[in-house]
Amino acid sequence: MGYAQLVIGPAGSGKSTYCSTLYKHCEAIGRSIHIVNLDPAAENFNYPVAIDIRELVSVEDVMEELGLGPNGALMYCMEHLEDNLDDWLAEELEHFMEDDYLVFDCPGQIELFSHMPMLRNFVDHLKRKNFNVCAVYLLDSQFVTDVTKFVSGCMASLSAMLQLELPHVNILTKMDLVTNKKAIEEYLDPVPQVLLSELNERMAPQFAKLNKALIGLVDDYSMVSFVPLDLRKESSIQYVLSQIDFSIQYGEDADVKVKDFDPEDDE
Numbered sequence: 059m060g061y062a063q064l065v066i067g068p069a070g071s072g073k074s075t076y077c078s079t080l081y082k083h084c085e086a087i088g089r090s091i092h093i094v095n096l097d098p099a100a101e102n103f104n105y106p107v108a109i110d111i112r113e114l115v116s117v118e119d120v121m122e123e124l125g126l127g128p129n130g131a132l133m134y135c136m137e138h139l140e141d142n143l144d145d146w147l148a149e150e151l152e153h154f155m156e157d158d159y160l161v162f163d164c165p166g167q168i169e170l171f172s173h174m175p176m177l178r179n180f181v182d183h184l185k186r187k188n189f190n191v192c193a194v195y196l197l198d199s200q201f202v203t204d205v206t207k208f209v210s211g212c213m214a215s216l217s218a219m220l221q222l223e224l225p226h227v228n229i230l231t232k233m234d235l236v237t238n239k240k241a242i243e244e245y246l247d248p249v250p251q252v253l254l255s256e257l258n259e260r261m262a263p264q265f266a267k268l269n270k271a272l273i274g275l276v277d278d279y280s281m282v283s284f285v286p287l288d289l290r291k292e293s294s295i296q297y298v299l300s301q302i303d304f305s306i307q308y309g310e311d312a313d314v315k316v317k318d319f320d321p322e323d324d325e
Contacts, residue, residue, distance in 0.1 A: 060189040061308050062160045064181065066218060067196030069166030072231040075289070076196060077163045078104035083295045092158060096180075097165040098135035099128065108160070109150045111139060132165055136176040143183040151187055159308065160189070171218040181222055190306040192225045193218060199230040199242055199286065205256040208245045212276045219279070225305035229298060233288040246284055250277040 065073045077093050082105075084091045092108035099117035115138045120131040139147070154160065164170065170177050171193075184191050195215045202208045219226045236242055244252075254273045258266055285301055288294040303309060 059156060060154065060158050060160065060184075060187070061306050062162060062184055062189045062191045063194050063302055063306075064162050064164060064177070064191055064222070064224065065194045065196065066164045066171045066177075067166065067231075068168055068198070068214070071166065071196040071198045073163055073166065073196055074100070074104070076194075076229075076231060076287070077161055079289050079295060080161060080299065081105040083292065083299070086292075090159065092154065092160050094160055094162045096139075096162050098139075099132055099165065100163075108154075111135070114139065114142060114146050129167065132167060133169075133174070136165070136170060136174075140176045140179050143180065147180075147183065148187070156188075168214060172214065172221060173217070178222055181224060190308070192227060192302050192306045193222050194302060195219075195226060195228050196231050197228065197284070199233050199236050202230060202245050202284075203241060204260070205245075205253055206260055208248075209253070209257065209272055209276065213272070216275070216279055227298075227302050227305055228284045230284045230286045233286045233294075234290045242286070246286060250274075 065077060067073055081091060081093055093103075093105045094109040095103065095107050096111050098111050098115055098120075100112070115135045117128060117131045117135055120126055120134050121128065124131070124134065126134060164177070181191055195218055197211045197215065202211055215226070215228050230242065230246070233239070233242070250273050253276070254269060257269045257273065261269055285298055286294070287298050
């Protein structure tokens with residue numbers, strides 16, 4: 059059985075920085091992980107790339123050959139990846155052992171994990187290859203500054219969760235850049251009724267029923283829980299990693315080490 063993180067989130071949420079930091083952290087503690095680039099438009103990396111989609115197709119080549127714009131070219135690349143799951147990707151995955159841990163650095167186009175089928179089919183392929191997969195949804199903490207933005211972020215994350223049908227860990231990134239941490243802390247584990255009250259205060263009265271439905275949806279799916287990530291703190295990185303490991307049962311099948319006791323010592 060293999061293990062995998064699917065790192066998703068809006069553009070600029072810090073996905074590549076997260077992958078780089080995670081790699082360095084695991085290297086420091088003697089743990090092996092492999093980072094996979096799934097962004098055909100990526101150019102520079104701060105981590106060793108184990109598998110690179112650009113070896114199959116790149117946005118630059120598609121734009122030049124087909125005359126598409128950046129977004130259209132990226133969607134074409136992801137569709138091309140989908141068409142080559144059983145060929146190119148299957149061959150690349152054969153290079154890894156059963157218990158290897160892969161981290162997939164995904165593009166930031168929100169439609170890829172909200173309603174388009176490419177990533178869902180990619181995930182299904184990993185499951186068929188006996189991978190336990192977790193979706194790691196990153197949201198910029200500086201975006202979550204009031205209740206309306208928080209609910210918007212929750213809806214985007216919920217959309218990804220329903221589309222991918224995976225264990226889901228939500229992370230607030232760039233906590234090291236936040237100046238007013240108290241404004242963020244109230245959204246880490248908020249009370250639904252408090253959210254509803256704040257939302258009603260900011261919105262016109264005719265949106266009261268909609269507000270109640272939105273907060274109820276967030277509460278029903280337990281989407282009001284985010285894990286803060288401060289890249290300056292090793293303890294923060296380790297805590298986030300432990301949450302993800304737990305969701306994919308990483309390490310649970312490890313052999314239990316039992317100390318052998320000499321019967322003579324007991325006498």
